[in-house]
Amino acid sequence: EELLVEEV
Amino acid sequence: MPSAVHVFDASSPWRLSNQVSLRDEAFGALAYHHGNRRLVFLKSPELVALVRSLEEFASADEAIDAVVASGQHQRYVQALSSLLNSEILCGR
Numbered sequence: 440e441e442l443l444v445e446e447v
Numbered sequence: 448m449p450s451a452v453h454v455f456d457a458s459s460p461w462r463l464s465n466q467v468s469l470r471d472e473a474f475g476a477l478a479y480h481h482g483n484r485r486l487v488f489l490k491s492p493e494l495v496a497l498v499r500s501l502e503e504f505a506s507a508d509e510a511i512d513a514v515v516a517s518g519q520h521q522r523y524v525q526a527l528s529s530l531l532n533s534e535i536l537c538g539r
Binding site: 442443444445446447 | 488494529530533
């Protein structure tokens with residue numbers, strides 16, 4: 440269920 | 448000026464942008480885009496392997512089928528779509 444991509 | 452709208456088509460060929468540096472980490476990898484200065488966390492080793500292998504396949508769909516466990520296809524299509532929005536990926 441976790442996001443595979445996160446952006447900063 | 449608004450940024451361009453990117454539409455991800457999994458039946459098309461993609462590759463890692465030349466402006467992106469990828470650094471492997473325990474959780475997956477960090478991707479840094481030298482142009483737009485975005486720092487993106489790729490949070491699974493499978494996603495990193497998929498991104499690195501995109502250039503070897505005629506489409507993202509084929510790459511996903513080759514690299515990712517079955518049943519996870521749509522999840523990885525969504526992840527690649529996010530990477531396109533960040534301009535980590537580009538068409539070829």
